[in-house]
Amino acid sequence: MSFVLAMPEVLGSAATDLAALGSVLGAADAAAAATTTGIVAAAQDEVSAAIAALFSAHGRAYQVASAQAAAVHAQFVEALSAGAGAYASAEAAGAAVLANPAQSVQQDLLAAVNAQSVALTGRPLIGNGANGAPGTGANGAPGGWLLGNGGAGGLLGAGGHGGAGGLGAVTGGVGGAGGAGGLLAGLVGACLLYTS
Structure with a gap:
């Protein structure tokens, strides 16, 4: 079995050194061109001219x-x-995988599985939906078509778990709808409702 040992720093340094060597050789060739391509005959006879x-x-x-x-x-x-x-x-990619191999492999696998579905429908086959933005009442994003939980709707109005109540409002707003869950497994996202 053959093995290759390559150090990128050494290869880069060698390339720089070789480029410098090429420049020196090019300058020497240019300097010698006039004297080596236009030699003057030593005498006026035919042999010297030849x-x-x-x-x-x-x-x-x-x-x-x-x-x-x-x-x-x-x-x-x-x-x-x-x-x-x-x-x-x-080497950098290998170091990143070695730093957290399970997560990298999982992310790569999910990206490969979901790529076609996202391209066609805008929704992955597997994965959880994103939550709606807080304070906007935005809907949560749907989960994966097959597996995944829908994202929670965004809370509308002030408050929440232990937060300050709304001032001067008779009733609070309704949070956005939770995202749809996956068909095979997954939960519909929560809809956060706040009333004062």
Whole structure:
């Protein structure tokens, strides 16, 4: 069995070092281009001209090969940087799962199960509905289609369990309706009613 050991910090540092090396090599190639591609003949005879042309052709061929190598080098540095980022992301995700594995797995599973139902109906298959906002009389959200409790309606008016009564009102308002429960299991959400 093979194992891979990757340290994102080291990969990122290596990518930075290789990018710097590529810059140095590019500068050296650019500096040498004029003197290696345009060699002047040593004398005015045909042999000197042929030798100068041969070396100039080799210099131009080197510059073409160097440009191709620089392109491959840039792609390698980009791939190494992307790999370092991918390893860092995977390491962070793994650390999050290790911090609370049961909750993460449960959330991922419920999200996968509920995704289609929420997309089609706006309501999950499994899960509790949200409570109505306090003080608004808003309805509680429905629970999951199959399993889940409906959310409690929002309390309308001042008061509640042990709260101060409404001032000057003859009767209080009615809280929003509780959300619907699941078809197989679940309770209808509570409707909080306050009267003074």
